Amino acid sequence: MTMALNEDIVAIDVHTHVLASVSQVSGEDEVEHSEAMAKYFKTDMVRPTVHDLATTYRELNMMCVAFTVDTSWATGEEPAVSNDELCDLAAEHPDVIIPFGTVDPHGGRRAAREVRRLAERGVRGFKFHPSSQQFYANDRDVYPIYEAIEETSTIALFHSGHTGAGAGRPGGGGIRLKYANPMYADDVAVDFPELRIILAHPSFPWQDEALSVALHKPYVYIDLSGWSPKYFPPNLVQYARTLLKRKMLFGTDYPVITPERWMKDFERLGYDEDVTRLIMRDNAAALLGLEA
Template identity: 85%
Template sequence: MKLNDDVVAIDVHTHVLSSARKSAGEEARQHDEAMAKYFKTDMPRPTVHDLAGYYRELKMMCVAFTVDNSWATGELPEVSNDELCDLAAEYPDVIIPFGAVDPHAGRRAAREVRRLAEHGARGFKFHPSSQAFYANDRDVYPIYEAIEETGTIALFHSGHTGAGAGRPGGGGIRLKYANPMYADDVAVDFPELRIILAHPSFPWQDEALSVALHKPHVHIDLSGWSPKYFPPNLVQYARTLLKHKMLFGTDYPVLTPERWIRDFEKLGFDEDVTQLIMRDNAAGLLGLS
């Protein structure tokens, strides 16, 4: 997979919410309805085909994934890893597939990482809050070992989440798991593992900036928030010391690339830094350049 010259950006954080092979379950519908209410938007439920068409029209590539919350919910993801990788292979100029494994599955999940890496997965998405685990739990380490060995990427949700927001008890989701400092231990114990901390990490933004500044293979994606709400310290580090580690991401369909870019342009970043954030940093991290 190589980056075409006409690609203007790489969105490193998008969700595949619907299967192209089967209808959605009730749990998925309830989750998406709650997310749409929280973000005050009529949120679509894209398939891989939908993502490919949308991002190709925008002349962008996108990292696409689902989340395996099966340990916490008892429900398998709506879109299987095999479906995502199979369909992504039909759109190599647009879709960059990431896998999803259950962090509680230990060596079984590690075997799945190795299998999916051979099937085209370029990384793996974790959501500590909804998957109910600390990133530095030693029981998860066989999975990180497999990700490091296969040269793929570990992407961790960090900070606050819209998932479960407003539902009784927050839908059972505990925010404490998503402190990015837990990923700092992972970066120490797996020094060659490439890590992305997803989202502005409210209320732990300083922690995320510190980890990315200190650990050479830790990056930050800027998804899930309109840039007009970015805290000043995040904007300052994105302009300067961490300009080579910041990655464009939207959290689509929660936020559209058009909205994100429109609000980002108002921050007045220099053109060379904008190019790094929108495309070049991700291209290097994903091995596309």
């Protein structure tokens, strides 16, 4: 399915979360999680539906990749928004919303079938959160899922590095940071050489590892979401300006960080117009196969 890129679009945010359904009331655990994230990021965090995302980003002349995360194996809770709801509502906003799916990485071939089904529905990629979903990216049991993603020419987006999820809660809310080392995704890039991979976020405390993987593997990209650019480490700022300027992608982690706040802090880094356009729009458009 081909999506068009309107010439008025100024940016493509490759990392936004759908946190609320239009038809179901959010559970207590979901609300508690959002409140904890809001406290951690010192923000009045909203719980957007797909419609809310479309309204927010349309007003900004932006497109956004939207997804949820299936942590059912680890938590026993189903995602707040189903893949089908996300697809149905995204189809109402093709000028703004780029749908990504989510599958349980412990789901094996059942999850691989879901990947193929969702790809037929127009999903452009799949979001994984190793720390929340409790798996290593290079676990061979997950490989049938990657095989399906590679076959359908969709994208695997992996959370990497530190996370606000569970931060400050007893035991970190059960979240283990070790799963999110980007070097595990390097194995995936080797074993699935045509698979397009996005490493989400500045990968603290493994930033050098993430830069190395993206520099070494031709289909590995980095999104810059989840951190205000004023906190980007110097090595990330430098590689985004030079050797990896065609591998960096604008992302916010909305609603954790708003596009307005992210862009205000990004401007202070002093990138030239050509690099800024690559990061904000053109790199993502090429990766996602958007036609101008």
